[in-house]
Amino acid sequence: xxxxxxxxxxxxxxxxxxxxxxxxxxxxxxxxxxxxxxxxxxxxxxxxxxxxxxxxxxxxxxxxxxxxxxxxxxxxxxxxxxxxxxxxxxxxxxxxxxxx
Amino acid sequence: xxxxxxxxxxxxxxxxxxxxxxxxxxxxxxxxxxxxxxxxxxxxxxxxxxxxxxxxxxxxxxxxxxxxxxxxxxxxxxxxxxxxxxxxxxxxxxxxxxxx
Numbered sequence: 001x002x003x004x005x006x007x008x009x010x011x012x013x014x015x016x017x018x019x020x021x022x023x024x025x026x027x028x029x030x031x032x033x034x035x036x037x038x039x040x041x042x043x044x045x046x047x048x049x050x051x052x053x054x055x056x057x058x059x060x061x062x063x064x065x066x067x068x069x070x071x072x073x074x075x076x077x078x079x080x081x082x083x084x085x086x087x088x089x090x091x092x093x094x095x096x097x098x099x100x
Numbered sequence: 101x102x103x104x105x106x107x108x109x110x111x112x113x114x115x116x117x118x119x120x121x122x123x124x125x126x127x128x129x130x131x132x133x134x135x136x137x138x139x140x141x142x143x144x145x146x147x148x149x150x151x152x153x154x155x156x157x158x159x160x161x162x163x164x165x166x167x168x169x170x171x172x173x174x175x176x177x178x179x180x181x182x183x184x185x186x187x188x189x190x191x192x193x194x195x196x197x198x199x200x
Binding site for chain 1: 104105106107109111114116117119120123124126139140141189192195196197
């Protein structure tokens, strides 16, 4: 990859909030909606929009259920998401200073 | 800084093309418009828009002149831009894997 190949930066991941979600899930494996909302200091609406975009790309899976009659939304990074995130990390590292 | 403080990611720098410009200038110190256009595979219009945004933030200075009657546009990273880029690099490194 050429060092300044910004096309390699996956736009689905690069958006700030989505990048935060992916970075958190890369560590945590799975997270509740509320947990993500708190950690990323996001609004409910904004987080929903960006989770949907990640889900549409197949990078996360979203599982909705009820626990004690309260809705629980669990978010997981998929294998496809993990692969895409690894490629993103490589591209951003190359772009911002690695190996030049 | 909290590891998932995505607010620390300077939006002016984070945009893909602007990030490419900043990364290139961080190395090159100064660059011609045509050089940036080629390296980043950007269109003239798109590059102009994002250079202006970086200029408005005070992160680059743009110097227009004529050489052999041909317009020459030189772009430089300012001291303010260099400082902002350093902060950005620290934030992105923290977010995507450093020190967690």
